[in-house]
Amino acid sequence: MSRRRSSQWHGLLLVDKRPGPTSHDIVDMARRALGERRIGHTGTLDPMAEGLLMLCVGQATRLQQFLVRWQKTYHGQIRLGHATTTYDREGAPSDPRGAVPDLDLAALARLETRFSGEIAQTPPPYSAKKIGGKRMYELARSGQPAVAEPKTVTVHALSLERLDVDLLGVTVTVSSGFYVRSLANDLGTELECGGYLDRLQRVSIGPFSTESAISQSLLESADDPLAVVGHPAWTPIDRVALPFAELQLNRSATERFVHGQEVVVLRSGGGTLAVDSEVALRSPDGRLLGVGLVQSVLARGRTVGVRPAMVLQAGESLPTTVAENRPSVASGETS
Numbered sequence: 001m002s003r004r005r006s007s008q009w010h011g012l013l014l015v016d017k018r019p020g021p022t023s024h025d026i027v028d029m030a031r032r033a034l035g036e037r038r039i040g041h042t043g044t045l046d047p048m049a050e051g052l053l054m055l056c057v058g059q060a061t062r063l064q065q066f067l068v069r070w071q072k073t074y075h076g077q078i079r080l081g082h083a084t085t086t087y088d089r090e091g092a093p094s095d096p097r098g099a100v101p102d103l104d105l106a107a108l109a110r111l112e113t114r115f116s117g118e119i120a121q122t123p124p125p126y127s128a129k130k131i132g133g134k135r136m137y138e139l140a141r142s143g144q145p146a147v148a149e150p151k152t153v154t155v156h157a158l159s160l161e162r163l164d165v166d167l168l169g170v171t172v173t174v175s176s177g178f179y180v181r182s183l184a185n186d187l188g189t190e191l192e193c194g195g196y197l198d199r200l201q202r203v204s205i206g207p208f209s210t211e212s213a214i215s216q217s218l219l220e221s222a223d224d225p226l227a228v229v230g231h232p233a234w235t236p237i238d239r240v241a242l243p244f245a246e247l248q249l250n251r252s253a254t255e256r257f258v259h260g261q262e263v264v265v266l267r268s269g270g271g272t273l274a275v276d277s278e279v280a281l282r283s284p285d286g287r288l289l290g291v292g293l294v295q296s297v298l299a300r301g302r303t304v305g306v307r308p309a310m311v312l313q314a315g316e317s318l319p320t321t322v323a324e325n326r327p328s329v330a331s332g333e334t335s
Contacts, residue, residue, distance in 0.1 A: 007036060007038050007057070007058030007059065008034075008035070008036065008058070008225075009034055009036055009057050009058050009225065009229055010057060010058035010059045010060055010236070010237040011057055011058070011060050011229070011234055011235050011236045011237045011239075011240065012054060012055065012056060012057070012060055012067075012208070012234070012235040012237075012240055013030060013034075013054075013055040013057055013214065013228065013233055013234055013235075014052060014053075014054055014055075014208055014209075014210075014212055014213035014214065014233040014235075015029075015030070015052070015053045015054075015055060015213055015214055015215075015216060015219055015233065016050075016051065016052065016053075016210050016213040016214065016215050016216060017045055017049070017050055017051060017052075017053045017216055018050055018216045018217075019047070019048055019049065019050045020047060021047065021216070022047050023041055023044045023045050023053055026041070026053050026055070026216065026219075027039050027040070027041060027055065029216070029219050029220050030055050030057070030219060030228075033219055033220075033222040033223075033225065033227075033228050034057065034225045034228055034229070035225060036057055036058065036225075038057065038058055038061055039055055039056065039057050039061070040055070040056050040061045040064055041053055041054060041055050041056070041064075042054045042055075042056065042064055042067045042068050042070075042205065043068055043072065043176070043205070045200075045202060046088065046181075046200070048088055048089065048090055048199075048200065049200040049201065049202065050200070050201050050202075051074075051200075051201040051202035051203055051210055052202045052203060052204060052205055052208065052209065052210045052213055053202075054067065054205050054208055058237070059237060059312055060237050060240060062310060062312065063237075063240060063242065066242050066243065066244075066278070066291060067205075067206075067240075067242065067243070068176050069175075069176050069243045070176075070205050070206030070207075070208075070243045071156055071173055071174060071175055071176075071205075071206065072173070072174055072176075072178070072202060072204065072205050072206075073171070073172070073173040073174075073202070073203050073204045074170075074171070074172050074173075074174070074180050074200060074201065074202050074203065075169075075170070075171050075200075075201045075203055076169075076170045076171075076172075076180055076184075076197060076198075076199055076200040076201065077163065077167055077168065077169055077170070077197075077198045077199040077200075078167070078168040078170055078183075078184040078187060078188075078195050078196070078197060078198060079166060079167055079184075079195065079196055079197075079198040080100045080166045080167070080168065080187075080188060080191065080193050080194065080195045081097060081098070081099075081100055081166045081193060081194060081195075082094070082095075082096070082097030082098075082188075082193075082194040082195075082196070083095060083096055083097065083185055083188050083189070083194035083195060083196055084196040085125070086124060086125075086181070086196075087124040087125075087179075087181035087182060087184060087185040087196055087197060088181050088184070088196055088197040088198075088200075089196060089197065089198050091196065094194075095194065096188065096189060096192055096193065096194040097193065097194045098192060098193040098194065099193060100165060100166045100191070100193050101191055101192075101193065103162050103168075103191075108160045108161070108162065108168075111160055111187060111190065111191075112158045112159065112160055114190065115155060115158055115183060115186065115187070116155045116157070116158050117154065117155060118152055118153070118154050119152070119153060119154075119155060120150040120151070120152055120153075121150060121151060121152075121153045121178065121179065121182050121183075121186070122149075122150045122151075122182060123151070123179055123182060124179055124181045124182055124185070151177055153174060153175050153177050153178045154174065154175035154178075155172060155173070155174050155175075155178070156173040156174065156175070157171075157172065157173040158170070158171075158172045158173075159171045159172070167198070168187070168195075170183070170184075180197055180200055181196075181197045181200075183197075184196050184197040206241065206243055207241055208235075212232045212233055213233050214228065214231050214233035214234075218231075237288060237312065238286065238287045238288050239286075239288075240288055242280040242288075242291070244277065244278050244279060244280065245270065245271065245273060245277070245279045245280070246279065246280040246281075246282060247265050247267070247279050247280070247281055247282070247292075247304065247306065248265075248281075248282045248283075248284065248286075249263060249265060249281055249282065249283060249284070249289070250284060251283075251284060253265065254283045254284065254289060257281055257289055257290070257292070257306075257308055257311065258289060258290075258311055260308050260311065261308070262295065262305060262306065262307040262308075263281075263292075263305070263306050264303060264304070264305050264306075265303070265304045265305075265306060266302060266303055267301065267302050267303070267304060268302075272301060273294050273297055273301060273304055274294065274297070275294050275295065275296065275297060276293060276294060277293070277294045278291055278292070278293060278294075278309065279291070279292050279293075279294060279304075279306060281306065281308075288312060289311065289312060290308060290309070290310045290311040290312045291308075291309045291310045292306035292307060292308055292309055293306065293307055293309045294306055295307050
């Protein structure tokens with residue numbers, strides 16, 4: 001049996017997707033452009049949606065489980081007057097439907113409050129969520145629609161604007177697992193007139209935004225990997241930011257961590273860390289080493305014990321040079 005060729009590229013690629021292609025289509029474009037099979041993404045965009053798709057390449061695929069936790073910001077438009085079977089413009093009309101009420105600033109403010117903070121949200125019937133091992137859209141298309149259990153999600157910020165008699169503009173910043181389509185449907189239900197998502201653009205994922213992304217057309221036409229990894233849309237794995245605190249290790253602690261051993265870090269600052277919280281570990285020269293779990297916090301948070309949860313270097317060769325002239329104790333920084 002032949003061994004899979006080792007990955008040449010390791011990092012994040014930001015792509016500005018146009019309406020039409022699936023997220024998997026964009027992954028295939030990146031695979032062709034980079035000559036790399038090991039590519040995944042950190043959150044699906046529906047074909048009708050546009051905007052930021054964050055791709056993990058090479059060993060960065062091991063970071064997907066952490067990167068999906070970054071909050072996401074969307075701009076969209078919600079059409080009122082009837083619901084649809086898919087909760088977006090591509091579905092068939094369904095109930096509820098009716099006259100759109102007058103929505104003044106006070107009414108919009110009430111809706112913003114109603115759908116902000118921690119809320120229970122049910123995924124759309126046509127979604128990639130699995131029930132009994134099958135995706136919900138597969139069950140719906142086969143005539144066996146299923147209803148998923150509501151899930152608690154967080155809306156960090158919500159702004160609604162009336163653009164027309166039956167059209168709302170929406171800007172929303174949300175936690176992982178949130179469906180803007182469900183928000184559109186739930187708003188229509190709340191107003192008793194029905195509503196569906198008419199347009200959607202994802203503009204940011206954590207600190208990453210469409211402003212730095214490579215266009216879909218440029219990715220699709222790229223005939224040299226260097227044109228992609230040399231673009232501002234590319235972040236080498238060593239510079240990837242994770243959605244939790246960071247600790248920097250000295251040389252000896254770096255050696256222990258990459259060999260799967262617990263380390264003790266002396267911190268000179270940063271926010272509070274709790275036992276069992278995750279932290280990103282970096283070498284003295286700033287390389288991302290992996291993710292650890294806090295085992296102990298002593299001396300008012302100045303001494304932290306961390307055990308490895310995921311070591312990036314395991315199983316694949318990456319640059320491992322560590323600066324020799326660093327102090328024996330490194331400070332920890334909280335992101």
